[in-house]
Amino acid sequence: MARIAVIGAGMGAMATAARLAVAGHQVTVYERGSTYGGSVGRYEREGFAFDTGPGLLHLPAVYRDLFVKTGKRPLEECVELVQVDPAVRHLLADGSEATLPNVSRGGAEAVLDRAFGTGAGGRWSAVLGRARDAWDATRRPLLEEPLRTDWRALGREPYPALRGSGLLRRRPPTLAEVAERELGGRLAGLLESPVLAHGLAPGATPAAATVLPYMEQTFGSWYVRGGIRALATAVYERCLERKVTFEFGAAVREVLVRDGRAAGLLLADGAEVPADFVVCGIDPRQLPPASVPRPAGAVPARGPGVPSRITLFLALRGARPADAAHRTVVHSPALAAEARAAFAGEHTAPPTVTVLRPDDPATRPDADHEAVTVSAVCAPEGVLDWSDPALTARYAQALLAAAGRAVPGLRERLLWQELRTPADVARATGAVGGAVPPPSVAGAGGRLLHPANATALPGLFLAGGWAHPGGGLAHAGMTGALVAGLIVEGAGFRGSQ
Structure with a gap:
C-alpha cells in the first residue's frame, strides 16, 4: 500500500483519488479551499442556486465507468441524469433560429433544412460524418490512453479533406474554414459556436475540433438534477466511501523531492507531508516550475492564450415556461472578432452567449420563480483588468x-x-487568471495538446483539466483512469481495453 498525496479536490483529482483508493492505496487530498469540486461550484442566494462551472455533462460514460470501477452503486443510483431535449436552441444574429434535438441525426437534418433551406441538414451531417472519422482515428490516443512518447503523431490533421476543396493541398484547414466552405452562411455558426464555448478560437483551431460538436450530437447533452454540483458531491462521497482523506484549507507550496523522485508535499503553513506518489490535480503554474518538471521534448504546458468565462446569475420572478429550452445559444454578429476578443483582450465585440434555464425545483425557491445562468468566453484576468x-x-x-x-x-x-468574473474564478479555483482549460485537440502540430500525465520527476503525475486529455468534465474525469493506471500498472499502462 502506497501513500499518495493529491493536490486539489477538482473533478479529475477526485476521480484519481477514488480509483487509487479502491486499488488499496492510502490517499489524502490537499485542497487550498474550503470545499471540493474545483470549478464545479455552487452559488446560492435567497432560495436560488446556480452552478458556477459547467451546466451540462457530455460523454457521461466517463463517470459511469468511474462509479462502476469504484463501488457497488452505479452513477444513476447516486445522481439523477436527465437527457436535455431539445439539446440546444440557436438564436442567430439575423433573428433566425434553429432548435436541435438531442441525439438525433435525422431530426437535426430536418430542423436545419427547415431553418436554412433544403440541403442544409445534409451538409451538416456530412461534416459530422467526417468528424466521426477524425473521432475514430484519435479517440484512443487522445482520450483513452496516456499520451504517447510519439505525441507528435497527434499533430497531424485527422479531419478528412473534402474532395475538390484544395484546402489540404495548401495546408490543413481551420475549423472556421471548414464551417465556411462545407456549411456556409448562417449554418457555419452552429459548428463554430460550440468550439468557441470550449475555449478554442475557430479561426486558429484545426478542423479536428469538429469532434467536439460530433461528441455532443452523438452522445448527447445531460443535466444532473440539483445541478452539476450534485455530480461533484457524488464523486466526493464515493471518495469518502473508499476511505480517501480530505484536508481542506491546506494550500500546497511545492512538491518535495528526495533521491530524484517525488517524496511528498510542502504545505503553505510549513508542514511537510511524506508520500510515495504525488498527483497534481491543479493548474501546474500555481507551483514553482521546478516542482513540476517536464521531460525534454514534452508537450508544453497550456496556459498563455487560454481564455476564461464570465457568468451572470439571474433570479427571476414568474414561472419557467414549460416549453422553454434548457440551453439557448445567442450568437454574436461577428464571431471571428469575438474570438479575437476572448484571446487578445479586445473587448468591443458582442459575445456569443449561452443561456441555461434548467427545469429543476432545486434551483429556485418555488414554482413561481426561475434561476437563469448566462455565460460567455472572455479574456482572463491579467489580459483584462476585471x-x-x-x-x-x-x-x-x-x-x-x-x-x-x-x-x-x-x-x-x-x-x-x-x-462572476475571471478574477472570481481565479480566487475560487486558483487557476492563473481564472483561465478555464479546453479539451485537447489533434492537429496543428500538437499545439493544442496538454502535458502528459507522467512527468520528468518519477513519482509525480498530473491529473485534471490542465493535463492530458485536457479540460471539460469528461476529459478531466478521464485523467483519473489514466493516472491511476500509470501508478498501479506502471509505465507500460496503455489504457483500458
Whole structure:
C-alpha cells in the first residue's frame, strides 16, 4: 500500500483519488479551499442556486465507468441524469433560429433544412460524418490512453479533406474554414459556436475540433438534477466511501523531492507531508516550475492564450415556461472578432452567449420563480483588468441583453443579478487568471495538446483539466483512469481495453 498525496479536490483529482483508493492505496487530498469540486461550484442566494462551472455533462460514460470501477452503486443510483431535449436552441444574429434535438441525426437534418433551406441538414451531417472519422482515428490516443512518447503523431490533421476543396493541398484547414466552405452562411455558426464555448478560437483551431460538436450530437447533452454540483458531491462521497482523506484549507507550496523522485508535499503553513506518489490535480503554474518538471521534448504546458468565462446569475420572478429550452445559444454578429476578443483582450465585440434555464425545483425557491445562468468566453484576468467597474458593467449589460433575446420579458422579471468574473474564478479555483482549460485537440502540430500525465520527476503525475486529455468534465474525469493506471500498472499502462 502506497501513500499518495493529491493536490486539489477538482473533478479529475477526485476521480484519481477514488480509483487509487479502491486499488488499496492510502490517499489524502490537499485542497487550498474550503470545499471540493474545483470549478464545479455552487452559488446560492435567497432560495436560488446556480452552478458556477459547467451546466451540462457530455460523454457521461466517463463517470459511469468511474462509479462502476469504484463501488457497488452505479452513477444513476447516486445522481439523477436527465437527457436535455431539445439539446440546444440557436438564436442567430439575423433573428433566425434553429432548435436541435438531442441525439438525433435525422431530426437535426430536418430542423436545419427547415431553418436554412433544403440541403442544409445534409451538409451538416456530412461534416459530422467526417468528424466521426477524425473521432475514430484519435479517440484512443487522445482520450483513452496516456499520451504517447510519439505525441507528435497527434499533430497531424485527422479531419478528412473534402474532395475538390484544395484546402489540404495548401495546408490543413481551420475549423472556421471548414464551417465556411462545407456549411456556409448562417449554418457555419452552429459548428463554430460550440468550439468557441470550449475555449478554442475557430479561426486558429484545426478542423479536428469538429469532434467536439460530433461528441455532443452523438452522445448527447445531460443535466444532473440539483445541478452539476450534485455530480461533484457524488464523486466526493464515493471518495469518502473508499476511505480517501480530505484536508481542506491546506494550500500546497511545492512538491518535495528526495533521491530524484517525488517524496511528498510542502504545505503553505510549513508542514511537510511524506508520500510515495504525488498527483497534481491543479493548474501546474500555481507551483514553482521546478516542482513540476517536464521531460525534454514534452508537450508544453497550456496556459498563455487560454481564455476564461464570465457568468451572470439571474433570479427571476414568474414561472419557467414549460416549453422553454434548457440551453439557448445567442450568437454574436461577428464571431471571428469575438474570438479575437476572448484571446487578445479586445473587448468591443458582442459575445456569443449561452443561456441555461434548467427545469429543476432545486434551483429556485418555488414554482413561481426561475434561476437563469448566462455565460460567455472572455479574456482572463491579467489580459483584462476585471477589477475595472466600467469593464464589468459593460459585460454585464452585454450578457443581459443577449439573455433578453432568449428569455422574453427578462428585464421586467428580474429580481437581482450577480456577476462572476475571471478574477472570481481565479480566487475560487486558483487557476492563473481564472483561465478555464479546453479539451485537447489533434492537429496543428500538437499545439493544442496538454502535458502528459507522467512527468520528468518519477513519482509525480498530473491529473485534471490542465493535463492530458485536457479540460471539460469528461476529459478531466478521464485523467483519473489514466493516472491511476500509470501508478498501479506502471509505465507500460496503455489504457483500458
